[in-house]
Amino acid sequence: MKEDKVTCKDVMQHICESLREDLNSERCIAIKKHLDECSGCQNYVQTVELTIDYYRKYNVKLPKESHDRLMKFLDLEDSD
Amino acid sequence: MEETELIALAQAGDKQALAKLVKNYEQTIYNFAFKICRDKNKAEHIMQETFFSMVKSLYQFDGNSKLSTWLYRIVSNHCLMLARKFKNRSFVSLDDEDGLYEEKYAADWNTIPYKSTENEELKVILDEAIEKLSPEYRMVFLLRDVEGLSTEETAQATELSVPAVKSRLHRARAFLRNELNQAFQK
Numbered sequence: 534m535k536e537d538k539v540t541c542k543d544v545m546q547h548i549c550e551s552l553r554e555d556l557n558s559e560r561c562i563a564i565k566k567h568l569d570e571c572s573g574c575q576n577y578v579q580t581v582e583l584t585i586d587y588y589r590k591y592n593v594k595l596p597k598e599s600h601d602r603l604m605k606f607l608d609l610e611d612s613d
Numbered sequence: 614m615e616e617t618e619l620i621a622l623a624q625a626g627d628k629q630a631l632a633k634l635v636k637n638y639e640q641t642i643y644n645f646a647f648k649i650c651r652d653k654n655k656a657e658h659i660m661q662e663t664f665f666s667m668v669k670s671l672y673q674f675d676g677n678s679k680l681s682t683w684l685y686r687i688v689s690n691h692c693l694m695l696a697r698k699f700k701n702r703s704f705v706s707l708d709d710e711d712g713l714y715e716e717k718y719a720a721d722w723n724t725i726p727y728k729s730t731e732n733e734e735l736k737v738i739l740d741e742a743i744e745k746l747s748p749e750y751r752m753v754f755l756l757r758d759v760e761g762l763s764t765e766e767t768a769q770a771t772e773l774s775v776p777a778v779k780s781r782l783h784r785a786r787a788f789l790r791n792e793l794n795q796a797f798q799k
Contacts, residue, residue, distance in 0.1 A: 577790075580722050584790040585758045588648070591739055595643040599657045603639060606661050607668055609632040 616680060624672050631671070635664050638681070641760075642688050648755050649692040649748060651740050659695060663688040678769060685762065685770040689752050696748040705745045705788065722797060742792035746785055753778055754785035 568574050604611060614630075616637075622630035642663050647656035666687045674683055743751055749771075756767040757778065768778045 580794060581786055581790045583722060584786065584793050587735070587739055587793070588743070588755070588759050588789070591648075591736060592644050593647045593653065593656070595640045595660075596653075599643065599660070600636075600639060602657070603635070603661055603664060604632070607631075607635065607664055609628060609635060611632065611636075 617676065620671070620674065620676070620680060624674070631668065634680070635667075638684055639664070641681070642684060645685070645688055645755065645760060646692060648743075648759065649689075649751055650695065651744055655695060659688060659691045662691045666691070678766070682762065682766045682770055685756060685760070685766075686772075689756070689770050692752065693748055705747075722794075738793065738796045742789050742796070745792065746788065750781050750785040750788075753781040754789065757782050758786065 568578065614633075616634075619630045619634050619637075623634055639660065643656055643660045646659035646663070647653060650656060650659065663684065667684060674680065743754075746754070752771055753767060753773070756762045756770055757764060762770065764775055764778055764782075767773075767782075768775045771778065773781070
């Protein structure tokens with residue numbers, strides 16, 4: 534699992550990909566310019582990033598008993 | 614030992630190598646299954662079924678994709694199979710794409726007092742929001758944004774086209790962001 538923080542480039546890539554545009558296309562450059570100047574859109578992008586970040590950080594640890602049951606289920610032994 | 618060596622040994626019947634592969638991925642698969650079904654018992658069941666499938670069909674693994682992508686494909690299938698058993702559950706429709714981008718609530722995310730995901734109240738909000746999404750949308754969002762697979766790997770794991778992955782991803786993302794925005798406004 535990648536824990537890397539989402540970068541502005543990632544966000545732009547996503548926006549442009551969804552529009553089937555290349556990062557350097559005219560439309561994408563125009564979007565970037567708009568984003569640089571529009572606080573509403575900046576806020577929207579930031580909150581989408583935060584949403585993704587919350588879900589990334591919400592993890593559950595495999596309980597030892599579940600691991601033991603899995604190995605038994607598969608008829609495998611722990612080697613270490 | 615490199616993963617390719619472990620795979621080759623496991624394919625040749627080495628149980629220790631197989632056990633090592635299982636141990637290398639059990640946490641990832643359990644965590645992913647939990648994120649799809651939001652239930653620890655179901656997550657354990659799906660994890661067992663996923664590795665059972667892996668053991669049965671490892672000889673078919675040709676190394677053309679990463680083992681992790683192959684496993685995500687298996688676990689995704691098991692998640693979908695389990696979800697289909699509960700067909701009577703209804704999920705939100707994301708057909709109205711324009712509606713997804715309308716700003717209906719004005720929450721200030723900077724003042725949210727419980728930003729840590731260790732916070733139980735936040736966990737409830739995250740669970741409730743994602744449970745409204747159908748498993749097909751959940752899967753794409755989790756594989757691409759949360760697990761960090763590429764768009765192409767996500768398409769492989771879900772057997773969707775790349776444009777379909779992108780479309781589902783953007784809708785799922787916008788929907789979840791709006792749900793959180795609404796919850797934080799309260």
